[in-house]
Amino acid sequence: MSPGKGSEGPVGRDSADPHDDDLTALYRQAAQDEPPVRQDAAVLAAAARELASDATARAPHIPLWKRLRVPLAFAATALFATTLSVLVEREQSRSVERPASAPAPKPDAALEQKAETAPKAATSAAPPADSSKMTAKPRQPSAFAPPSAPAPAPATAPAVPPGATMSEAPPAQSELRRERPIAEGVSRPEAADSATAEAPASSPARSDQNSAGALGRMRSAKQAAPATAAPEPPLSPQPPQAWLDEIARLADAGKMDEARAALRDFRRAYPEYPLPERLAPLAPAP
Amino acid sequence: MHAEMTDEALMLAYQAGDAAAFELLYRRYRSRLYRYLARQCAAGVAEELSQDCWMRVIRARTAYEVSAKFTTWLFRIAHNRLIDHYRAHERDAVAAYDDAEILANVIESTPDAPSLQPDSLLERGQLAQRLIAAIEDLPPPQREAFLLQQEGELTVSEIAAATGVGAETAKSRLRYALARLRSSLNEVNV
Numbered sequence: 001m002s003p004g005k006g007s008e009g010p011v012g013r014d015s016a017d018p019h020d021d022d023l024t025a026l027y028r029q030a031a032q033d034e035p036p037v038r039q040d041a042a043v044l045a046a047a048a049r050e051l052a053s054d055a056t057a058r059a060p061h062i063p064l065w066k067r068l069r070v071p072l073a074f075a076a077t078a079l080f081a082t083t084l085s086v087l088v089e090r091e092q093s094r095s096v097e098r099p100a101s102a103p104a105p106k107p108d109a110a111l112e113q114k115a116e117t118a119p120k121a122a123t124s125a126a127p128p129a130d131s132s133k134m135t136a137k138p139r140q141p142s143a144f145a146p147p148s149a150p151a152p153a154p155a156t157a158p159a160v161p162p163g164a165t166m167s168e169a170p171p172a173q174s175e176l177r178r179e180r181p182i183a184e185g186v187s188r189p190e191a192a193d194s195a196t197a198e199a200p201a202s203s204p205a206r207s208d209q210n211s212a213g214a215l216g217r218m219r220s221a222k223q224a225a226p227a228t229a230a231p232e233p234p235l236s237p238q239p240p241q242a243w244l245d246e247i248a249r250l251a252d253a254g255k256m257d258e259a260r261a262a263l264r265d266f267r268r269a270y271p272e273y274p275l276p277e278r279l280a281p282l283a284p285a286p
Numbered sequence: 287m288h289a290e291m292t293d294e295a296l297m298l299a300y301q302a303g304d305a306a307a308f309e310l311l312y313r314r315y316r317s318r319l320y321r322y323l324a325r326q327c328a329a330g331v332a333e334e335l336s337q338d339c340w341m342r343v344i345r346a347r348t349a350y351e352v353s354a355k356f357t358t359w360l361f362r363i364a365h366n367r368l369i370d371h372y373r374a375h376e377r378d379a380v381a382a383y384d385d386a387e388i389l390a391n392v393i394e395s396t397p398d399a400p401s402l403q404p405d406s407l408l409e410r411g412q413l414a415q416r417l418i419a420a421i422e423d424l425p426p427p428q429r430e431a432f433l434l435q436q437e438g439e440l441t442v443s444e445i446a447a448a449t450g451v452g453a454e455t456a457k458s459r460l461r462y463a464l465a466r467l468r469s470s471l472n473e474v475n476v
Contacts, residue, residue: 017442018461019435020468023417027436030414035320035336040312043340047300047308050344054303 240266240273247279256282293356301347308347312340315357318437319364325421325433326368327376335371339364354447361438362448365430372426379426413471420470424463431459432467 065072238246243266250259263282266273275283288296288310299307319339324332342363350359372379421429427449434445446456 016457017435018457018464020464023464023467023471024436026410026414026417026471027421029410030418031321031325031436033321033324034317036333039320039333039337039340040316042337043312043316043344044309046341047312047344048305050347051300051303051305 240270243269244273244276244279247282248276251279251282260284294352297347297350297356298352301350308344311356315360316340319360322361322364322433322437323368325418326426326429327371331371331375335364335367339367342367355440355444357438358440358444358448361434361440362450365434365449368430382426416471417467420467423470424466428459428463428466431456432463435460 243262247259247262247266250256250262259279260282263275263279264284267283288299288307291299291307291310293311293314296307296311300311316336320332320336323335323339326332327335339360343360346363369383372383421432424432430449431445434440434448438444438448440448442457442460443453445460446453449456451459
C-alpha cells in the first residue's frame with residue numbers, strides 16, 4: 001500500500017473535506033497506543049459509583065415540604081386536637097362558673113337567710129306543704145295581691161300568727177326538706193289548705209317571678225296532688241285578706257294591742273291594701 | 287443488545303442508569319481519545335487528561351442532550367481540557383492557536399507536496415514512525431485538526447464545532463496539516 005497518493009481528494013464523509021488516504025492508512029498503522037489499564041478501572045468504577053450515588057441522591061431531591069408532609073400532618077392534627085380539647089375544657093369550666101356567679105346565688109343567699117329565720121317562724125307560720133308554691137326569691141307584695149284586684153278571702157285560710165312577716169317567706173324545696181323537722185307542729189293538710197286558699201289571689205303575676213323555679217315547681221306539682229290547682233307558692237307572709245281576718249279575730253277577742261301590732265305589720269307589708277271599715281280605727285295614723 | 291446501539295443511544299442509556307451502556311461507549315473511544323491526547327502532550331499527562339475527560343463525561347451525563355454527534359461532544363470536552371492544560375503549562379501552544387489563522391492563510395497558497403513514490407518508500411514501519419514524529423512537529427491547531435479527523439473521524443464541520451472555530455478555519459488547518467505531513471514524509475524519502 002502506498003501512502004504516496006497524496007491527494008486531498010473526496011475520500012472522507014464530506015467530499016469537500018481535505019483527506020489523504022495514504023496518510024490515514026499510515027497513521028493507523030503507526031498509532032497503536034492504548035490507555036493504561038488502571039485508567040479503565042478508574043473510569044468504569046467512577047461511572048458505576050456515580051450511578052449508585054444517583055440512586056441515593058434522587059431520594060433527597062424530593063422537595064422538603066413533600067418529605068415533611070406526613071410528619072407535619074400528624075403535628076398539625078395533634079395541635080388541633082390539643083387546642084380543641086383545651087378550648088372545650090375552658091368553655092366547660094366557664095359554663096360551670098357562670099351559674100355559680102350569676103344571679104343564681106341570689107336565691108341561694110335568700111334561701112340561707114330564710115333557713116335562719118325559718119325556725120323562728122316554724123312554730124307560728126304554717127309552712128306550705130305544696131312545694132309548687134316555692135320559689136327562690138321572696139315574694140314581692142305587689143306580685144301577690146295588686147290593690148286593684150284584691151283576692152277574695154278564702155274560707156279555709158290557716159291561722160296566721162300576728163308575728164308572721166314577709167321575711168318568713170316559705171323556703172324553697174330543698175330548704176323545706178331541711179326545715180321539716182323544725183316545723184313538725186304544722187300538719188301537711190293545713191299547709192295544703194293554705195296553699196289552695198291563697199292560690200286565687202296570687203296566680204296572675206307570680207308566674208313571671210317564679211320562672212326560675214319553674215322546673216322545681218313542675219316536679220313537685222306532680223308529687224303534691226291537692227295543691228296542683230294553686231299555681232303560686234305562698235312565699236309572702238300572709239295573704240292580705242287572711243291576715244286581715246286574723247287581725248279582725250284578734251280584735252274580736254279583745255286583744256287590741258296585738259291586733260294593732262299586727263295591723264302595723266300588715267300595713268308595712270301591704271301599704272296600699274284597703275282596710276275593712278271595722279279595722280280602720282285600729283290602723284296607725286298615716 | 288448494546289452493540290447495535292449508536293453512541294448517542296448508549297449515552298442516553300447511561301444517563302438513564304445503564305452502566306453497561308457506558309462501558310461499551312468507553313470501550314469504543316478509550317483508545318482514540320487517549321491517542322488524540324497522547325499525540326499532543328506527554329504520555330503521563332495524556333493519561334491524566336484522558337481520565338479527566340471521561341470523568342467529565344460521567345458528570346455531564348445528566349445534562350446530556352443529543353444535539354450533536356457523541357464524538358463531537360466528547361472531543362470538544364477533550365479539546366477544552368487540552369487548552370486548559372496548555373494555558374497552565376504550555377503558553378507557546380496557546381499562542382500557536384492565536385497564530386493559526388495567519389499560518390493557515392499562508393498554507394492556503396502553498397502548492398501540494400509531491401506524492402510519495404512507492405519505490406523510494408522506506409520500510410513501512412519506519413515511515414509510520416516518521417509520520418508520528420511529523421505529527422508531533424505540527425503546530426498545535428493543525429495537529430489537533432488532523433488528529434480529530436483521524437481519531438475522532440470528524441468531518442471539517444465537526445472539527446470546527448469541537449474546537450470552536452469556523453468551518454473554513456478548521457478546513458485550512460486540516461489542509462495545512464496534510465500538506466506538512468506529506469512534505470515531511472517526502473523529505474525523508476529524499
